Amino acid sequence: MPDMSSNPQSRDDVAWNPTELAENPHQSTEKAGKVRSMFASIAGSYDLNNRLHSFGLDQSWRKRTVALAGVRDGDAVLDMACGTGDLTEAFLRTGAAEVIGGDFTPEMLDQARRKAARLPEGARPVYEHADAMNLEYEDQRFDVVTIAFGIRNVTDPAIAIREFARVLRPGGRLVILEFAEPRNPFIRWGNRFYTMRVMPWTASMVARDGSGAYRYLPRSIETFLDPEQLAALMRGAGFVVKRQVPLTFGVCVASLGVRES
Numbered sequence: 001m002p003d004m005s006s007n008p009q010s011r012d013d014v015a016w017n018p019t020e021l022a023e024n025p026h027q028s029t030e031k032a033g034k035v036r037s038m039f040a041s042i043a044g045s046y047d048l049n050n051r052l053h054s055f056g057l058d059q060s061w062r063k064r065t066v067a068l069a070g071v072r073d074g075d076a077v078l079d080m081a082c083g084t085g086d087l088t089e090a091f092l093r094t095g096a097a098e099v100i101g102g103d104f105t106p107e108m109l110d111q112a113r114r115k116a117a118r119l120p121e122g123a124r125p126v127y128e129h130a131d132a133m134n135l136e137y138e139d140q141r142f143d144v145v146t147i148a149f150g151i152r153n154v155t156d157p158a159i160a161i162r163e164f165a166r167v168l169r170p171g172g173r174l175v176i177l178e179f180a181e182p183r184n185p186f187i188r189w190g191n192r193f194y195t196m197r198v199m200p201w202t203a204s205m206v207a208r209d210g211s212g213a214y215r216y217l218p219r220s221i222e223t224f225l226d227p228e229q230l231a232a233l234m235r236g237a238g239f240v241v242k243r244q245v246p247l248t249f250g251v252c253v254a255s256l257g258v259r260e261s
Contacts, residue, residue: 013041016212024223025216026152035153036105038213039083043107045207046084049214052206053199061247061254062087065148065177068245068256071096075143078102078167079125080132080160081150085112087177088125096144102130132160140169148177149252152224161237170261174239175254176230179221182250191251195221227253 015038020028028034042049050058065087071077073095079088082101091099103109109127116124130136132147132154145164154160164174182188195218203214225233231241239257246253 013037013210014212015041016216018215021212021215021219025220026223032104032155034216038211038216039105040107041211042207042209042213043084043105043111045209046108046111047086049203049206050086053203057248059086061177061252062090062148064245064247065146065175065254066090066094068243068254069144069146069173069175071144073097076100076141077144077146078137078142080130080145080147080164081153082112082127083108083148083150085115085125085127087146087148088112088127089116089119091144091146092119092123092125099125101125101127102132102135103127104129104131133163135163135167137167139166140172141167143169143172144175145172146175146177149179151176151178151230152220157225157230158233158236161233161239165237165239165259168259170259172259174234174257174259176234176257177252177254178224178227178230180227180246180250180253181221183246184249187249191249192218192222227255230255231257 015034016025071091071094074097076098077091077096079091079101082088082103085101088099088101101112106129109129112127133156145168151157151160168174182191200214200218227244231244234241234255234257238260240260241255241257243256244253
């Protein structure tokens with residue numbers, strides 16, 4: 001029997017309770033604060049849980065995202081909702097002249113900076129606190145903007161995507177990597193069983209987390225936009241949607257948009 005005095009479940013740190021998750025969490029008026037609170041709670045174990053519960057596939061999904069972005073020598077890259085910096089660091093292996101990781105949660109940025117400290121000085125990403133709906137960058141600042149598994153956590157994704165368009169130069173590329181519901185009914189059933197029944201329990205145990213983060217995450221996928229609806233938001237912000245690439249039987253989809261001149 002675990003010692004409940006040291007279990008986060010016993011503390012008043014619940015971001016998402018079962019009643020809230022029975023509804024659509026994207027409609028919560030407190031979504032921004034709850035998202036930041038839950039990610040602060042799981043920041044220390046975030047990488048471990050990603051590897052374990054994606055069976056290591058999260059790294060290959062990020063590699064596909066980098067490839068889809070088509071980084072050219074000298075490009076400036078902004079990786080939003082960068083978390084602990086896995087995707088941000090992957091861009092260092094391209095010809096990008098500048099790589100910035102932005103995130104809404106300071107504790108995630110702390111983890112990213114600790115990881116980057118192992119890299120040579122002068123070859124590290126810049127990590128900055130950033131709000132996807134209100135970017136503090138001038139117009140046409142970047143050649144590439146990416147956001148991996150983060151657009152559904154934004155209070156208003158349409159506003160964020162318009163901000164991405166604003167900070168991109170004409171011809172700049174936006175890649176959104178996000179979870180989705182597989183089209184195949186058998187794979188969809190298996191994926192739902194795993195994400196809704198197995199993963200919330202095991203991931204919460206690994207993280208020793210009582211915030212409700214790993215119950216919110218599958219619910220947030222189930223109630224979020226499908227890839228076609230997300231593509232419509234991108235077009236509405238002035239992007240030409242070039243490709244939507246399903247990964248691992250459609251468990252996630254990478255969407256590439258190019259900003260019109």
